[in-house]
Amino acid sequence: MAKDLSKINKKLAEAAGSINPTDEQMAQFAKMVSKYKNKSLEEIEAEINQMMSNFSRAQKDDFIQKLQMLKQMQGLLDRNQMKKVDLFIRLLSQ
Template identity: 85%
Template sequence: MAKDLNKINKKLAEAAGSINPTDDQMAQFAKMVGKYKNRSMEEIEAEVNQMMGTFTRAQKDDFIRKLQMLKQMQGLLDKNQMKKVDMFIRLLSQ
């Protein structure tokens, strides 16, 4: 498992270019991508809406910043995943 995480971290680092996320951020991104990659837009939107009330504004802003960083990592996400990230950002920005 650690070997797979190292591969993911290496791919994230290559994709990130000049962003230079920390190892912890890269692990969080990999976990997020894995958690939501096979879920429908409706499932994700329902889950985000359910969680919205538990987030502070600072937590929402932090999450939005991480999602925007993820979007900048070209080649990491496919079009469907990018749509999901955009939806997360839209919902968290409300």
């Protein structure tokens, strides 16, 4: 897992430029990717809709920013995972 986190950290640093994520943020990214890896878009949408009622606008914006950084990491996500990230962003932006 530590090796994976260092790869993710390197890719994030390349993609994000001046943004310096903490180890905790990188762990959150890895956890998020793992949690939703095998879920269908319908399952994800239902879960997000349920969670969104508890998020403040600031929390949604923070999550959207993290998801956008995740999308920028070339080679980290496959096509299906990118669709799921796009779905997250779309739902959180509402």
